[in-house]
Amino acid sequence: MHVDCIVGMSLDGRIDWIKNPEKLSEIYYGLVMKTSYDAILCGSNTILKAEMDETSSIKYSNQTLVVVDSKAKIKNWEIIKKQAWWNEKPIVLCSDDTCREYLQTLEQLSIDYIICGKERVDLSGAIEKLEKKHSITRMRIDSGGALIGAMLRNRLINTITVIIAPQLTGGISPQTIFSSSDVSDFESIIDIRLEDCRTQENGYVLLKYSIVIANS
Numbered sequence: 039m040h041v042d043c044i045v046g047m048s049l050d051g052r053i054d055w056i057k058n059p060e061k062l063s064e065i066y067y068g069l070v071m072k073t074s075y076d077a078i079l080c081g082s083n084t085i086l087k088a089e090m091d092e093t094s095s096i097k098y099s100n101q102t103l104v105v106v107d108s109k110a111k112i113k114n115w116e117i118i119k120k121q122a123w124w125n126e127k128p129i130v131l132c133s134d135d136t137c138r139e140y141l142q143t144l145e146q147l148s149i150d151y152i153i154c155g156k157e158r159v160d161l162s163g164a165i166e167k168l169e170k171k172h173s174i175t176r177m178r179i180d181s182g183g184a185l186i187g188a189m190l191r192n193r194l195i196n197t198i199t200v201i202i203a204p205q206l207t208g209g210i211s212p213q214t215i216f217s218s219s220d221v222s223d224f225e226s227i228i229d230i231r232l233e234d235c236r237t238q239e240n241g242y243v244l245l246k247y248s249i250v251i252a253n254s
C-alpha cells in the first residue's frame with residue numbers, strides 16, 4: 039500500500055484557525071486532483087467536522103472513502119455517501135470493541151466494515167485487509183493530527199506534503215499535524231527526505247517529503 043498524506047497548516051504546524059480556508063482548499067484540491075487514488079482515509083472527527091452538502095448529486099471522484107470509527111460516532115451515512123469527493127461505497131474501520139448495534143446499522147445501510155484490533159483499530163492490519171479484500175493499493179489521508187500521528191508512529195505513511203499558510207497561530211492545544219505521545223528516545227523520531235519545494239501565490243508554500251523507513 040502506498041499512502042500519501044496532504045495537510046494544510048500554519049507555519050507553526052497548527053491545522054486549526056486557518057485564515058482564508060478557501061485559498062488553502064484551492065491549493066489542496068488542485069494537488070489531490072493531480073494524483074489518482076483508490077481511497078481517501080479519514081478519521082471520525084474529520085468526518086464529523088466536514089461540511090456536507092445534503093442535496094449533492096454530482097461526483098468528482100470514484101475514490102472509496104475509508105473512515106476509522108471504532109467508537110461508532112458517525113450517524114449520517116446516507117448524506118456522507120452522496121458527497122462529491124468519493125463514491126457511494128464507504129468502508130468503515132472498526133475494532134473488537136465497536137458496539138454490535140453500530141455494525142448492524144452499517145449492514146442495514148449496505149456499508150462494508152473491517153474489524154481489526156482490540157480497543158482501537160489496528161491500522162497496520164486494517165490496511166493489509168483493505169489491500170487484500172478491496173484491492174486498495176494507493177490511498178491519501180485527509181485527516182487531523184490524531185490519525186496522522188497514529189499512522190506515522192506505525193510507519194504507515196510514505197509521503198507527507200504540507201501546504202503552509204502564511205500565518206503563525208500559537209497555542210498549546212494539540213491541534214498540530216502530528217499529535218501523539220511525546221518521544222523518549224531519538225529512535226522514535228521519523229526521518230524525512232525533502233522531495234519538492236514550491237512557493238505558491240500569496241505566500242503559501244508547498245513542501246513534499248518522503249518518509250525514510252529505518253534500514254532502507
Ligand SMILES: NC(=O)c1ccc[n+]([C@@H]2O[C@H](COP(=O)([O-])OP(=O)(O)OC[C@H]3O[C@@H](n4cnc5c(N)ncnc54)[C@H](OP(=O)(O)O)[C@@H]3O)[C@@H](O)[C@H]2O)c1
Binds near residue numbers: 161
Ligand atoms: N488542515 C487540514 O489539512 C485538515 C485536514 C483534515 C482535517 N482537519 C481537521 O482536523 C481536525 C480533526 O483532527 P483529529 O486529529 O482530532 O481527528 P481525526 O483526524 O478525525 O482522527 C481521529 C481518528 O483517528 C483515530 N485514531 C486516533 N489515534 C489512533 C490510534 N492510536 N490507533 C488507531 N486509530 C486512532 C480515531 O479512532 P477511533 O475511531 O478509535 O476514535 C479517530 O477515528 C478537524 O478539526 C478537521 O477539520 C484539518
